[in-house]
Each structure stands twice: as C-alpha cells, then as structure tokens.
Amino acid sequence: MTKQRAAIVEVLAEGGFRSAQDWHDLLRHDGSPIGLATVYRALQALAETGEVDSVLTDTGETLYRRCDSATSHHHHLRCRECGAAEDVDIPTFEAWATEVAAKHGYAHIEHTVEFTGVCKNCVQRGR
Structure with missing residues (x-):
C-alpha cells in the first residue's frame, strides 16, 4: 500500500x-x-x-x-440531504432477483440497489 x-x-x-x-x-x-x-x-x-x-x-x-459491511454484497439506504447511509439486507430481493434472472435464462447476475430518502435527523431539522 x-x-x-x-x-x-x-x-x-x-x-x-x-x-x-x-x-x-x-x-x-x-x-x-x-x-x-x-x-x-x-x-x-x-x-x-x-x-x-x-x-x-x-x-x-x-x-x-x-x-x-462484513459481506461484500449489500445495499444502501442513503439520506439525500446529509449523506448519512446505512447498509440494508434485503434477502427477499436477492431471491426475487435470482428468480427473475433464471426465468430469463441468466446466471451469475450482479445488481446494485440503493434507496434514497431523508433521514430522521434531517426531517427533524426541517430539511
């Protein structure tokens, strides 16, 4: 390094x-x-x-x-106002994505999921 x-x-x-x-x-x-x-x-x-x-x-x-995150694959919930973010685990989404890919004959899929919103601290500050 x-x-x-x-x-x-x-x-x-x-x-x-x-x-x-x-x-x-x-x-x-x-x-x-x-x-x-x-x-x-x-x-x-x-x-x-x-x-x-x-x-x-x-x-x-x-x-x-x-x-x-301890795992390499994860998704984010990110505040559009302050940039705060949390890793979120969505096992039902992972299963759904695999099912959709298989239905269309795809394997080894990759994807990115990010949710954006306004965190509770920014909401409390009126942002």
Whole structure:
C-alpha cells in the first residue's frame, strides 16, 4: 500500500458518502500533497476490491465511503440531504432477483440497489 492510498484509507474513517473531490479537499485540509487524480484512482481501485462503497447520485456524481459491511454484497439506504447511509439486507430481493434472472435464462447476475430518502435527523431539522 502506497503512502497516498494509506492516507486515503485513513481519511475515509471520517465516514459518510463523499465525492472524490470532497475526499481530496479533506486530505488537502489535513496537509496532504496528494493530487486529485490519485484520489480518484485510489477510490476506484478500493471500490473494485470492495473496501469502499460507491453510489451514483441523481446528478450522476459518484460518492464513496469506507465499506463497513462484513459481506461484500449489500445495499444502501442513503439520506439525500446529509449523506448519512446505512447498509440494508434485503434477502427477499436477492431471491426475487435470482428468480427473475433464471426465468430469463441468466446466471451469475450482479445488481446494485440503493434507496434514497431523508433521514430522521434531517426531517427533524426541517430539511
């Protein structure tokens, strides 16, 4: 692991979903000379290994966070206002997806499910 990647993994402990630019800004604020392109590459590589979760926003921006789930495959419930997120387990969805794929002759399917809404803290703040 390079120094740059170690710095990124460390800052990911801040939590929450953030853009590569936001993670880069945090690193720079902490005094790191790391470049934005390096942050993008590292986040993409970490996402491919399952160490980082990534989600796509309504505007097409990719957000990243450290993956806290013990399993490699999971889904998210994410607040559109503050970015808070929770991993959610949906066993009935997994069974349904497998059934639909098999019905159409597909195997080894992959999918991404993300629910967005407004968390209870943001609702209480009137967001």
